Amino acid sequence: MPAPSDGWLYGGYRTDTINLCITCDRDRAGPVVIGRTHDHRMDLYSVVCAVQNLWLAARSEGLGVGWVSIFRPEDIKRVLSLPENIVPVAYLCIGRVSHFHDRPELETAGWRSRLPLEQLIHMNGWGQPPRRRRPAGGGRPGLPEQGRSVGSPPLRKPAT
Numbered sequence: 001m002p003a004p005s006d007g008w009l010y011g012g013y014r015t016d017t018i019n020l021c022i023t024c025d026r027d028r029a030g031p032v033v034i035g036r037t038h039d040h041r042m043d044l045y046s047v048v049c050a051v052q053n054l055w056l057a058a059r060s061e062g063l064g065v066g067w068v069s070i071f072r073p074e075d076i077k078r079v080l081s082l083p084e085n086i087v088p089v090a091y092l093c094i095g096r097v098s099h100f101h102d103r104p105e106l107e108t109a110g111w112r113s114r115l116p117l118e119q120l121i122h123m124n125g126w127g128q129p130p131r132r133r134r135p136a137g138g139g140r141p142g143l144p145e146q147g148r149s150v151g152s153p154p155l156r157k158p159a160t
């Protein structure tokens with residue numbers, strides 16, 4: 001995300017910025033809640049899904065979002081007077097930016113490179129590479145060739 005001042009995110013927002021702390025009430029709705037009863041982390045995961053939805057919605061409105069995570073959670077809890085059971089999950093800066101980059105800025109800056117999709121997807125078991133999708137006309141599901149769309153193939157009129 002462009003930063004008119006020092007080139008990094010914290011100073012990167014122009015005007016109308018809002019800071020939004022998204023929290024999780026770990027006791028909401030009592031002890032028996034779908035998902036959380038079995039695995040206590042699920043409420044946190046749900047909150048992260050909500051953050052992602054907010055992020056996508058903001059971007060579709062032309063707003064930039066930055067997740068600021070380098071702080072001590074207990075500091076945020078103190079400043080915002082959060083009760084003990086309220087967990088600060090995400091601290092977001094949302095605002096207008098001068099432009100969006102074509103590639104992630106940290107990738108351009110050389111922090112990390114994009115990993116090939118094949119390294120990140122394991123099919124039917126860890127360490128098993130995905131099969132490539134066969135050319136049109138059939139084949140079993142697998143990864144499309146790099147650069148090709150993942151969507152459904154176009155509908156074809158069946159042969160008569």
Ligand SMILES: Cc1cc2nc3c(=O)[nH]c(=O)nc-3n(C[C@H](O)[C@H](O)[C@H](O)COP(=O)(O)O)c2cc1C
Nearest residue numbers: 001008009010059064065066067068069070100104
């Ligand atoms: C979980 C998470 C934590 C992050 N923490 C920080 C952070 O502490 N500082 C920072 O500069 N960027 C952080 N980022 C990255 C920025 O939020 C993100 O790269 C930037 O807003 C660009 O957004 P864009 O991908 O929509 O262009 C974090 C991202 C995620 C997903």
